[in-house]
Amino acid sequence: MTTTTSEQQAVPSYVQGSWWTPQAVPTSAPEVRDASTGEVLGRVSTEGLELAEVVRYGRQTGQRNLADLTFHQRALKLKELAQFLNARREELYEISAKTGATKIDNLVDIDGGIGVLFTFGSKGRRELPNSNVVIDGPLEVLSRDGSFIGEHIYTRIPGVAVQINAFNFPVWGMLEKFAPAFLAGVPSIVKPATPTGYLTEAMVRLMIDSGILPEGSLQLISGSARTLLDELDYRDLVAFTGSASTAKLLKDHPQVVYGGVRFTAETDSLNAAILGPDAGPDTPEFEAFVRSVVTEMTVKAGQKCTSIRRTIVPNALKQDVIAAISARLNEKVVLGDPRAEGVTMGALASLEQLADVRSAVQAMLDAGGELAYGTLDAPSVTRRDGSIGEAAEGAFMSPVLLSWADASSQQVHSLEAFGPVSSVIGYDSLDEAIALAALGSGSLVASVCSNDPLVVQQLVTGIAAHHGRVLVLNREDARSSTGHGAPVPHLVHGGPGRAGGGEELGGIRSVYHHMQRTALQGSPNMLTAVTGVWHPGADRHFDDTHPFRKSLAELRIGDAFGSELREVSLQDVTDFANSTGDTFYAHTNQEAAAANPFFPGIVAHGYLLLSWAAGLFVEPAPGPVLANYGLENLRFITPLAAGDSFRVTLTAKQITPREDQDYGEVCWDAILHNQHDEIVATYDVLTLVAKTQDPVADASNASLQG
Structure with missing residues (x-):
């Protein structure tokens, strides 16, 4: 591949890991000019560029290097990249002025584009797992005994995301497509519009110079790419912004109509x-x-x-x-x-x-x-x-x-x-x-x-x-x-x-646009293995070490704890009602409670059971568990009458280390059963857990045990 700089000042492309310009720029190649003065800034040409090799490089090198990173690791790179670019906005402002953009315009295009990177860097860590598989929606039980289940998962598409952008937003238009593709783990091939593509090139140059992006995750084609769609197939995606007439030409391409190329467009709009x-x-x-x-x-x-x-x-x-x-x-x-x-x-x-x-x-x-x-x-x-x-x-x-x-x-x-x-x-x-x-x-x-x-x-x-x-x-x-x-x-x-009938952005929705949703069926153990999330019916691991005594380095999906039964007396229910002020009749009036079709008489408060459940499963001594920060998916299934008993089973459901902290989140599946093994309540407990055992906490624990 040639990388010699053209004497005719061709706007460079960045492909296959290096900057590229044609050996000779045709005199017919389009000129780009300063919008205010008419000064010629250069030409654009892809004469001699092998587009098939560009696509192959993205599918192979880009896919391989992005696969080495989880959603959270890619999100952190987006944040790091945003910080890097934020410190270099003035360089871009100076170039952007040649496109006719004012200071206010730059806030929309350049600052707005960098802001997209910040947003996806944040949302990726908050809303996606620290893995490469996303579960979509609830579990479906497909057999009576629970040995055969199903659900939907998202995994990244195995090709490239070709991003064809309009002239009006040479920075924002590129970054709003690049960010979700990168977060999904899909390499981008960026094709900017000719009149302002030199500003896109300047942004891409900064992104490459930062050294933050994995090799192959971003390529730039400055100039015509008329045969690019010929090289794509069902593994790939095209995101287009521009005129409705051009969108129609692309939609009618055989690789879109027959080859299965995913195509989304944003076009004219009155x-x-x-x-x-x-x-x-x-x-x-x-x-x-x-x-x-x-x-x-x-x-x-x-x-x-x-x-x-x-x-x-x-x-x-x-x-x-x-x-x-x-x-x-x-x-x-x-x-x-x-x-x-x-x-x-x-x-x-x-x-x-x-x-x-x-x-x-x-x-x-x-x-x-x-x-x-x-x-x-x-x-x-x-x-x-x-x-x-x-x-x-x-x-x-x-x-x-x-x-x-x-x-x-x-x-x-x-x-x-x-x-x-x-x-x-x-x-x-x-x-x-x-x-x-x-x-x-x-x-x-x-x-x-x-x-x-x-x-x-x-x-x-x-x-x-x-x-x-x-x-x-x-x-x-x-x-x-x-x-x-x-x-x-x-x-x-x-x-x-x-x-255009298309959709971009929308937070994590746009990440899913770069992924395939697949219906997954199998046993609880096999679905747990695929997703990294424990499924009901999968193996639990009970051992002598309470799971709250395990750091993230030691804890494994399926590690569990089971408590003994605890009885809830009528006096317990009355005391809880009086101390909390929750004197709802189902907890205080036997006749009224019995008349309710849902209750057998006075029943325990749901929140009493949650409080006591914590007392049944919490390991009190200082250790790796740093904090409880919430409950999710709480459902009360079977009322617990005064005089009944219940027990709790706690299972490590999902482990999410924080890449930039010395702790992570653990989601625990909690299930309460009564003395008849009927399900009383189900919910998820969320805790923050240290990645390694804390020597200070261990010493403190030893003194307490002594």
Whole structure:
């Protein structure tokens, strides 16, 4: 593989563990330019790049190295990587300015992308096991004696995740796909869009230079990859962000249609913001709505798949909304080179993009839209040196607000001007507002701005099925909200219909997108062996050492303790009722309790049984068990009448060491039986346990024993 640097300044790719540029860049190779000045920054070309070898390297080297790590270990690497990149944001800001991005835009793209790494680094350790297998859902008992059971598990797909990204978010768009793939243990092949791919390359270079990522877990293709899908099969995944037309071409590829390649898309979206009829000009909701529309028109110069394209307002408030948006645009927007002081909105990503947006706006004007604010003429801008005037080589465009007399005009609901453009349309009833929102044929996001719960309920339930996300904006969350156009890594990003029908993000959901769900059947012992989680019916190990005396280094799945029976007297129940104040009749009134179809008479409190159960299984001396931090999955099955007895069986169910601490979590299966061996209660006990025996605790224990 050649790694010589082209004299024509080709944007490098990173493949098979090294940086690569073509030996000779064709003169036809696309140029990339500074969005504000038109300066040529380089060319992109993959002439001579063997894509089959790139895929093979990911499947083999990337898969092998990621397999050596658990979910928690990969999550910690994401956290470490985020910290590394966070300290180097200024380097990226400087490059990002060439894409037309302002300081605010960088907060969304660069800081937002790094924030995704932090989020998945945290959620991976909190919500996934410290292993490579995830159990999905409850156990299913498939035989009367419990010797044959079933459940669902997730394991990572054995191929690569090809991530094809759009030009508008060269950092966030890459990291929001990379983070869940990496956490799942699947290698990424990143294909950025040409106009801003040089910023993606700068980010990837930092990620590789950090030395944090396992070899093969990340590759970058800078330039055309038209035959990449030819090399993929059912083992692989493609995550695409871009135009609906390109998505259709990819969906129709034989390897997607017949070869089983997993494909998800996020495409065009005519997102809507609906102002409730209660939100008049003097309300906080009106102010928040106007602020939101202007923000979405101007951040990233409106080049966001989540921008508000359709501003849907009551007809009675239409002129007020137009006037307020226009006034705020006049007040807030300083158009120009992002490197100039005071600029709040930069250029579009390229001159080609500028031409596309102007053409779309002109088509909308021809279809009946009226120019309520802005112009299609070349605007006056602040140049890099601070002077003001036209910038002929820059891709600058004035914000444009259109007003439509016919709210149902086809073009306002079908044409997307991917720039600082929004259209205002009116409605007379909530049903009409819902119908107008649905005319977008599926969108990524909609906002509902109202402080009337009934209005919000009707609008949200009416539009939710047409959108991937709905933001409810009112006076209570106007300042704390992340905003209409800001997908957060915790929640799903995607939408039905025109928006692509795909899903990204959504916390751990997006990790599962890179995994295969498999129905697993077998005996309790075999399912325990596969999952690393003890299953009811699997072997228990009772020995002379109480499991609470064992550190994580000594404890094994299935280690168990069984107590003797303890009787619960009527006096015990009465004393517990009086001391706690829980005098519910089932514990205090024999006649009323006996009349209840669930109770044989006075019964013990469930929480009395839990408290006494702890007394039956807890080993009191200092040792590896550091703390009890909760109960899960508690169910009371059979009431325990006063005078009955119960015992407890405790079994080590799941052991989760914390990679960056000297302790971990142990989940214990607890089951209470009465004297007739009927199940009284089941639950999980959660404890924090030291990884090794603590000499100080051991010495203290010895003195207590002595």
